[in-house]
Amino acid sequence: MALEPTKVVLLAGGVGGARMAEGLARALPKGALTVIANVGDDEEFYGLRVCPDIDTLLYTLSDRIDRSQGWGVADDAVKALDVLRDLGAPTWMKLGDADFGLHIWRSWQLVQGKNLSDITAEAAERFSALATILPATDDRLRTKLLTDEGWMDFQAWFVGKRCAPSVGELRYEGADLAKPSARALQAIAEADLIVVAPSNPLLSIEPILAVTGLRAAVASATAPCIGISPLIGGKAVKGPLARLLDDLDIDATSHAVARRYGSLLDAFVVDSGDAADALALEEDGLKVLATDILMGGPEGAERLAREVLAYASEKLSKREPGLR
């Protein structure tokens, strides 16, 4: 029975996730894609709520993104940040002026009692983004890293320290108390296909799945689930993944990444060059699509998205409801 994905859910982090989202949005009919975003990297700056992964998704899917760096708004300036620096505030987190517009609006909406799901979905709509964007949870969840300099917030480690301190442990603080976004749960339940973006499994995907009940919702969905490897030849295209895997003594292979998602996956997409991973995954009982997974720009992302969707249509089918 061929799958006709008209409702697709993507679990995604920031830069790589946003690129995959853009590819899928271009390949799918309008309104078909819902992205469920990681909020583990969220942080308050000057009392304003900044959601780096949601922001990158919003900017990418509304073509506001600074494509040369993959995050932030194109042609943005830092007049506000310069004033904050003059006033003695710490300014290691590079927040642009247009960027501040979004953070101010979001914080204002939160203070008025709206939840992050409604706020994020409204921002995506107002920005005419190519997909619905939702946080994994409206509750507080923060990725903390135990480094050789002690426990650190993600942004402090990633931006503030440029990933220099080595990492011994990760914790998704608040995950046990966080409930999944109701709208995210609904999207998962109604989906024809669930895609796990080639985002950092430890810093982007697992904080989503750590939200109490969210992993179970994916597991019990009737939609098949296909993941895309973030590694090519054991190396990450961008970001601190390879480094983090090394710190945490995890194999830097597509096989090892897929195993972390365990029984959630029906299929996994690996790079054509990673034949050993493909073989190992098939031995684990997973369906495997081996292809060129380097997205490059939006066209490359669309090409990969079309391959993934075609593969899903041909090889995957709806599952029986019930926990995997």
Place this chain on the structure above:
Amino acid sequence: MALEPTKVVLLAGGVGGARMAEGLARALPKGALTVIANVGDDEEFYGLRVCPDIDTLLYTLSDRIDRSQGWGVADDAVKALDVLRDLGAPTWMKLGDADFGLHIWRSWQLVQGKNLSDITAEAAERFSALATILPATDDRLRTKLLTDEGWMDFQAWFVGKRCAPSVGELRYEGADLAKPSARALQAIAEADLIVVAPSNPLLSIEPILAVTGLRAAVASATAPCIGISPLIGGKAVKGPLARLLDDLDIDATSHAVARRYGSLLDAFVVDSGDAADALALEEDGLKVLATDILMGGPEGAERLAREVLAYASEKLSKREPGLR
């Protein structure tokens, strides 16, 4: 006994007050001037505290001001405001990006429990402003206007409606509960001279004096008090004063303005052309300096400030403590 003003307090509103402050700061030794600012025009935008008069003072005294319009930061942009507009927020209050930097910082400091006096004084110091700047009160005080369209906030009337609705009544909401800034009270008590800027008496000076205990503090200070008329030939140099006086059936004369300040004043400065006002004020028992009170730019403001200071040194002396 000649007065040697080494500690001068200026009561001031926004644009005209800031110009007078700049003139005095240029004429006085460094550290001699403390400006006590009106907060009746303050308002929250998107959850951020905006203090238009304090901001204009900060920007003017740190040479950041957009001199062509008299408010806002020179060469500022509106990237944040454009995003807020895209997100459906009302954007009639023109807040620039550098401007937002200050509002974000101030709001963040307030949330941390600091009072507006300490925040404002710190901002002035961090900006290397030519004077100490303090709000009249740390408490909530808002100027409300009863117009032919009902009660309105000041900014909604002034910026939002461009002063179009006619005004029947003014109210300084919260003035009865507001306590004067402790630092402002100290500055008044220690001053050698108190100057009332040529600001709008109804919208800038009276909301300062309406703070419970502040008028009494000026009245009981040992420093003599000299005011400068905001009117030349019955016309205001800038802003909605003449219009407002007309609406409220108050004579548009320097004499009528000085009478509103009553016994607080020892002397008043009027324009050379307003001889009838000078005469009437002298008949009221006030000392009068008649000179060219049009400030124009910073040089003109400094010229007027030097004349006022010289006049005060020559003609005014310390007062016996006790209420006037």
